[in-house]
Amino acid sequence: MDISTGATVKSHCVGTTAIVYASDYLNKLTGEKIERECRRQLDSGCRALVIDFSDTQLVNSIGISILLGIIDIAEKSGAQVVFSDVNNQTIQLFDMLGLTRHVALARNEQEALSTLSGFNSTPTVH
Amino acid sequence: MEPSTHKLIHTFGALADLGQEVANTGDFTEMVRTSLHLLLGTLALRRGAVAECNDQRTLGCVALWGLDDGFLQEFSVSEQEQSELLSIETPALLIKESNASFLQRYHEFLTTEGIELVVPMIVRQELTGFVLLGGKASGEEFSADDFETIRAMVRHIGVGIHTHRLIEQVAQRAEENRRLYEELRAIYRDTVRAFAAAIDIKDKYTQGHSERVGRYSEIIAQEMGWSEDEVEGIQIAGYLHDVGKLVVDRNIINAPYHIDAKSSNELNRHPVAGYEILAPINHPYADIPLMAKYHHERLDGRGYPDGLTDEQIPLGAKIVSLADAFDAMTTDRPYRRRRSFEDVIRDLRQNSGTQFEPKVVVAFARAILQEISGNAKERRIMKMLGKGYLDGERVPLLLADLIAELDGKLQSTAANG
Numbered sequence: 001m002d003i004s005t006g007a008t009v010k011s012h013c014v015g016t017t018a019i020v021y022a023s024d025y026l027n028k029l030t031g032e033k034i035e036r037e038c039r040r041q042l043d044s045g046c047r048a049l050v051i052d053f054s055d056t057q058l059v060n061s062i063g064i065s066i067l068l069g070i071i072d073i074a075e076k077s078g079a080q081v082v083f084s085d086v087n088n089q090t091i092q093l094f095d096m097l098g099l100t101r102h103v104a105l106a107r108n109e110q111e112a113l114s115t116l117s118g119f120n121s122t123p124t125v126h
Numbered sequence: 127m128e129p130s131t132h133k134l135i136h137t138f139g140a141l142a143d144l145g146q147e148v149a150n151t152g153d154f155t156e157m158v159r160t161s162l163h164l165l166l167g168t169l170a171l172r173r174g175a176v177a178e179c180n181d182q183r184t185l186g187c188v189a190l191w192g193l194d195d196g197f198l199q200e201f202s203v204s205e206q207e208q209s210e211l212l213s214i215e216t217p218a219l220l221i222k223e224s225n226a227s228f229l230q231r232y233h234e235f236l237t238t239e240g241i242e243l244v245v246p247m248i249v250r251q252e253l254t255g256f257v258l259l260g261g262k263a264s265g266e267e268f269s270a271d272d273f274e275t276i277r278a279m280v281r282h283i284g285v286g287i288h289t290h291r292l293i294e295q296v297a298q299r300a301e302e303n304r305r306l307y308e309e310l311r312a313i314y315r316d317t318v319r320a321f322a323a324a325i326d327i328k329d330k331y332t333q334g335h336s337e338r339v340g341r342y343s344e345i346i347a348q349e350m351g352w353s354e355d356e357v358e359g360i361q362i363a364g365y366l367h368d369v370g371k372l373v374v375d376r377n378i379i380n381a382p383y384h385i386d387a388k389s390s391n392e393l394n395r396h397p398v399a400g401y402e403i404l405a406p407i408n409h410p411y412a413d414i415p416l417m418a419k420y421h422h423e424r425l426d427g428r429g430y431p432d433g434l435t436d437e438q439i440p441l442g443a444k445i446v447s448l449a450d451a452f453d454a455m456t457t458d459r460p461y462r463r464r465r466s467f468e469d470v471i472r473d474l475r476q477n478s479g480t481q482f483e484p485k486v487v488v489a490f491a492r493a494i495l496q497e498i499s500g501n502a503k504e505r506r507i508m509k510m511l512g513k514g515y516l517d518g519e520r521v522p523l524l525l526a527d528l529i530a531e532l533d534g535k536l537q538s539t540a541a542n543g
Contacts (some may be wrong), residue, residue, distance in 0.1 A: 060140070061167030065166040065170075068167075068192065069191060097136075099170060
């Protein structure tokens with residue numbers, strides 16, 4: 001397992017899946033760092049992204065816009081995106097705004113990886 | 127929490143952030159980019175752009191999100207299209223429904239790029255630009271509430287852009303004024319220097335005198351810690367201190383030997399004549415006429431034209447007085463060769479406190495010493511005095527002694543109140 005914390009965004013790869021950790025408050029500053037890290041991972045050949053929200057308390061409008069951008073980039077690269085360990089309040093927000101139509105949600109990182117491995121059959125979506 | 131409440135809180139948060147963002151007068155492009163993010167994130171729109179009116183007929187994209195690099199960077203809008211956009215009562219146009227001619231013209235391009243909504247930004251009845259928006263990530267149609275939110279946020283962005291333009295225009299005008307003022311000052315300085323050269327041409331033995339007095343005065347004032355403006359002013363005063371000589375008979379000025387009392391009286395008119403020439407002029411620096419008038423006054427009251435004493439004499443006039451006397455001592459005259467520098471130092475020591483202001487002498491001596499010891503950025507004084515003039519071994523010691531002696535006197539005078 002290769003772990004990097006480049007530009008303060010923690011990430012690591014499991015095979016061709018990159019797991020990127022979002023910070024406690026997903027706003028412009030942290031959102032742009034996550035976006036850069038996701039782009040970097042996709043450019044270096046990752047085929048799937050797991051964004052881990054276990055530390056994330058709050059996502060603001062800019063955070064939503066940046067996440068939509070990441071989904072867009074991933075779609076254009078033919079990569080899958082899973083959001084893992086998202087708190088209930090943020091799930092409600094993602095649901096309300098329609099983000100969950102474009103990504104799968106997983107309870108934790110392990111489940112996210114299982115979800116991705118099963119994408120070719122039936123995805124486990126929460 | 128009810129979904130509607132949740133949505134309201136999310137929108138309020140975005141509006142609060144947007145209010146802060148548009149008030150930010152820093153990086154304009156970043157302000158627009160962040161504002162676009164806030165708008166897109168509020169309704170989870172997948173793509174969008176903000177275009178600003180560059181001039182009457184073109185709009186340039188300032189920020190893009192979720193759109194390809196090939197997206198148009200510039201849109202054109204005719205006068206008729208502009209009037210049409212300005213007359214729309216609820217300015218949020220769904221491309222698929224609107225008949226606005228501007229949208230008709232770009233319909234195919236915008237639809238292909240996934241743009242669904244065009245919102246003109248209108249501030250004070252002017253088209254400031256427009257915001258282009260893609261569809262919602264939820265796939266739902268825009269609701270009436272969505273339109274209200276979009277219009278409110280676009281109005282904020284429009285005001286932000288408009289304010290930025292105003293600030294930019296004010297800054298541009300201020301910069302133009304500053305440049306114009308600098309140009310005027312440069313013209314004034316050049317004119318004064320040319321005038322100084324004209325004054326000196328009248329006196330065939332002292333060519334370059336006014337220029338040198340200007341420069342010595344500048345150096346002394348800098349050493350005394352005067353501001354940049356004040357230093358420029360004293361330099362000008364130095365250039366013009368002898369302007370009154372223009373009204374003195376050329377034969378008196380160019381007399382090869384000491385002149386008689388009558389001619390001396392005539393020559394001594396030049397400070398007042400200089401004042402009369404300079405006083406009606408609106409100089410960009412203070413007290414230039416007074417510095418010309420009083421550059422032959424002495425601390426002991428034996429100078430002319432008014433016989434002023436110490437505190438009555440403006441400090442600028444004291445500086446010009448020393449610079450004038452120093453140049454007279456260090457240049458050849460028709461009836462004598464220039465004096466050695468050691469002799470000049472002796473003169474300064476003897477006449478400090480009676481003819482010359484000691485503080486000014488100390489400042490000048492310090493400036494000369496710095497040049498001799500290689501601590502000055504430029505060797506301006508040495509250049510004017512010519513090669514070898516300050517080479518004597520004793521010169522630095524004499525200067526240091528002069529400084530110490532006068533500093534001591536100044537300190538004891540200050541201590542005695």
